Amino acid sequence: MPYKLSATLQSHSSDVRAVRSPTNDLVLSASRDTTAISWQRQSGSSLFAPETVFRPGSRYVNAVAYLPPTAESSKGYVVTGGQEAIINIFSLSNPKDDPDFTLLGHSENICALDVSAGGAIISGSWDRTAKVWKDFSLAYELKGHEQSVWAVLAIDEEQALTASADKTIKLWMRQKLVHTYTGHQDAVRGLALIPDLGFASCSNDSEIRVWTFGGDIIYSLSGHTSFVYSLSVLPNGDIVSGGEDRSVRIWKDGECSQVLIHPAISVWAVSTMPNGDIVTGCSDGVVRIFSGSEERWATAADLKEYEDQVANQALPSQQIGDIKKSDLPGLEALNEPGKKAGDYKMVKNGDKVEYHQWDAVSYTWQKIGDVVDAVGQNRKQLYQGKEYDYVFDVEMDDKRSLKLPYNANENPYAAAERFLQSNDLPMHHIDEVAGFIEKNTSGVNLGSGSEEYVDPFTGKLSGPASVPTGSTAPSSTYVDPFTGHSRYTTASSISGATPSVNTQPSSQPPAPSTSKLIPMANPSLFKQVSVPRMRDKIFQFDEHLRNEISTSSLAMYPEETNSFETIFVYVASVLDNTAASLPTVADIDAVIQVLERWPSGTRFPIIDLARLITAFCPSTFEATSGLRSRFFSTLFKAAEWDMPWTPPIPKARETNIMIVLRAVANVFQDGVDLDGTWLAEIFQALEQMPFEALVKSQRLALATILFNMSSVSLRKAFEPQLRNQHLDLSLRVLRGESEDSQTTYRTLAGLGNVLYAARSKGPALESTQLQSIIEGISAVPPGFRQDIEGLALEVQSLL
Incomplete structure (x- = not known):
């Protein structure tokens, strides 16, 4: 008989991350809603009701197990583990608010639990260890995995298996490592014992493998289209798996015999009952039971309602893959049967695209959702x-x-x-x-590409920057995009002095300066920062990634966390004039590695940390050839530099671009010896940006780069090709800027430095270049004249 829905258990308010079904009448579930629930079958029915709600703490409960009855608890115990890194054990016979036993020892999230027939508890954690507990005390640790331990399995009282995000499975005899199994291409998420044969494993690589204990792969099961999170084994030996593709699959003799689609994004956990029923826990917070016995099936009305829930799911096209609606067949294509369970077809039904999957048991196509595109099907x-x-x-x-x-x-x-x-x-x-x-x-x-944007650390909106007029010096008043609070005003020079808070713009602009301005040898660096705010945001994002199973492999490793802490401590020490160790090449490598794998929406605080690294740690880049080039290559990639620049640019990308430009500007400071190869790479990146697509904060950062480059050129002259690129880019800014006099001022100051260096050190500029500079100055909007008049006259005197 096929498996069909038997019961729906609804009480959790968030993802159900773990389920256990030790008897036909008892189900245990653990959830991100911070609770675990014991469900009891109602007498003479297939229905279950919550018997006890356990509250182990205030954070996610990610693992659950069952301890058999003892003299003290005739119904046994529920064992829970989660983000608080504590194992709590509650009696099912005499449930209380507080646990009967508490096991301490792990330092990070506990994501896996199992219990041996004799009552030994095995736990797996993000701290890279597994632990074996006997008589409610630690017996020994299992150390050897390089990353989080995602699954544990008790074979008997002496042997255990552990599986990890490091892609390996390990067999232990007590605390001694006996064998390491390799072959999975991604994190191993689940384990199940196959009697008289060996064991099965599942992975983020979407594969299920069946192994002998000697290490031979008996066969692989392919069919899931995304991560496979959990495994269990039916009394008849069939394997049950659940994963990120919304499905539970039943495998018989190495083939998929049935697919149970769920109206949820993820099937986090599966378990099997002694009677052969299957229990699932899903991202929609629902526990479901499926039965192969008709007498335990739900009513016809409930089955129809469930089928409709599945059919009415909206599947984003990016989850399905590229589709071209005009190439799809109509409903008539469903008259042709599928070849095996899990085969799928997309068909047109009027204006809709439907996704159907072949049910080999009922020999019919089952609709499992409508495929929608990125923006509400374009309507x-x-x-x-x-x-x-x-x-x-x-x-x-x-x-x-x-x-x-x-x-x-x-x-x-x-x-x-x-x-x-x-x-x-x-x-x-x-x-x-x-x-x-x-x-x-x-x-x-x-986002619309306007000057209003979200503060990347607080999520608050910041208004457009305001620039006071009438100053011949490059005072820059703007809303700080990283705190969302006061506007900062730099000192009345382009030296990049420490900013002071100024909540009101100056009402009376200073009189134009008559003093000599060129050369301006001091670069303007972007050093403003709230170290605690930046640190909190980065580790907040890291915790979020770590707590989601689908992204946990992206979270920082302990050595990377240590490197970030080293950088934070050093930056804070510079700001406080205290002593701390300079970050090493390895610390910068850690930033590169995290930046390369984190999702685009979480990169901005790390990119901003890179801005501080370039400002405060210039000597570290000198220690290894090519480090600076690799560092900035990663930054440009993180800011999606090669994506189209057509406005409106998404706000997250817009912010990242601005911060990368500030990081580039911070490189050019006293004592830094820059090689021509890296400068050529920077110019190549800057020339990709259409100036008209940039917002004010980006344009100001670009002008600061040009100015800071020029200040370095006063000490060491540009190579002719690089100087020509600097000149061309500066003229683009002069001709294109119509809103911000500060951007024009810094660009013009940079041109003045280049002219000064050409006159004092050579080689001289060509006449066509001098004419282009004259034309560039003349293109400055008349409204900027008062702001830049003194500087413009001095630059013209150098022509």
């Missing part, structure tokens, strides 16, 4: 009389369904704030709601 949706690109349904803890409207050119935080205010919800959920919007609108350009 606006109405909400309260207004049109939006998206209108999301948001399920609340109290079972209300609220509407979240959003347009693709909005800032996610603005939409989140509007949603929370209109529904009288706490504002501390703003990060969560904004993250939901960003996750479900991937690939959409967010």
Whole structure:
């Protein structure tokens, strides 16, 4: 008989990350809602009801196990582990608020638990260890994995298996490593014992492998289209797997015999009952039971409702792959049967694209959702009389369904704030709601390219920068994009002195200076920072990545965390005039490695840390040839430099570009000897940017680069080709800038330095270049004349 839905267990309010079903009448579940629940079958029914809700702590519960009955607890115990790195053990016979036993020893999230037949507990953690506990005390540690231990399996009282994000599985005899199994191409997520044969493993590489204990692979099971998170084995020996592709698959004799699609993004956990029923835990917070026995199937009405839930799922096209609607067949294609369980077809049904999967048991195509494109199938949706690109349904803890409207050119935080205010919800959920919007609108350009943008550390909106007029010096007043608070004003020179807070722009501009301005030898560096705020944001993002199973492999390793801490301590010491160790090449390498693998939406604080590294650690780059080139190559890639520059540029990318430009500007300072090869790479990157696509903060950063380059050229003259590139780029800025006199001022100061160096050190500029400079100065808007008059006259005198 095929497996069909038997029961739906609803009480959790967030993802169910682990399930266990030790008897036909008991189900245990653990959830991100900070609870674990024991569910008891109702007498004479296939239905279950929550018996006890356990609250081990205030953070996610990610693992659950069952301890058999003892004299003290006739129903046994529930064992939980999670983010608090504590194992809590509660009696099922006499449940209390506080655990009966607490096991301490792990230092990071506990993500795996198992129990041997004799009652030994095995735990796996992000701290890269597994631990064996007997009689509620630590018996020994299993150390050897290089990354998080994602799965543990008790073979008997002496032997255990552990699986890790380092792609390996290890067999232990007590605390002694006996064998290491290699072959998976990504993190190994689940383990299951195959009686009289060996064991099975599943991985983020979407493969399931069946092994002998000697290390031979008996066979591999392919069919899942994404990460496979969990495995269990039925009493008849069939394997059950669940994963990120919304499916549970049943494998018989090496072939997929049935696919159970879920109306959720992830099937985090699977378990099997002694009677052969299958229990699943999903990202929608629901525990479901499926049975192969008709007498335990849900009612026909409930089965139809469940099928409709599955069929009505919206599948983003980026999750399915590239599709061209005109090439798809119509519904008639469903008359042709599939070849095996799990085969799929996409067909046109009017204006919709439907996704169907072949059910080999019922010998029919099962609709599992409508494929939607990036922006609401290219049609606006109405909400309260207004049109939006998206209108999301948001399920609340109290079972209300609220509407979240959003347009693709909005800032996610603005939409989140509007949603929370209109529904009288706490504002501390703003990060969560904004993250939901960003996750479900991937690939959409967010933002209009205007000067208003989100502070990357607080998520608050900052208004356009204001620049006081009438100053011959490059005083720059702007809203600090990293704190969202006061505007900063630099001192009345281009020396980059430490800024002072100024909440009001000057009402009376200073009189034009008559003193000699050129040469300006002191570079202007972007050193403003709140180290605690930057550190908190980076580690907040790291924790978020670590807590999501699909992104946990991207989180920092302990040695990388140490490198970041070293950099933070050093920068703080420079600002406080105290002593600390200079970051090493290895520390900078750690920043490169994290930046290379983190998602684009979380990169900005690391890019900003790179800005500080270039400002405060210039000597570290001199220690290894090619380090600076590799560092900036990574920064440009992180800011998506090779993506189209057509406005509107997404706000996240816009911010990243601005910070990278500031990092480049910080390289050019006293004592730094720059090689021509790296400078050529920088010019090549800068020349990619269409000036008209840049916002004010980016244009000012570009002008600062040109100025700082010129200040370095006063000490060591540019090679002719590099000087020509500097001149061409400077003239582009002069001709293109029409809003910000500060950008024009810094660019003109840079040209003055180049002219001064040409006159004092040579070689002289060509007459055509001198004429181009004259034309560039004449292109400056008349409204800037008072601001730059003294400098412009001095530059012209050098021609």
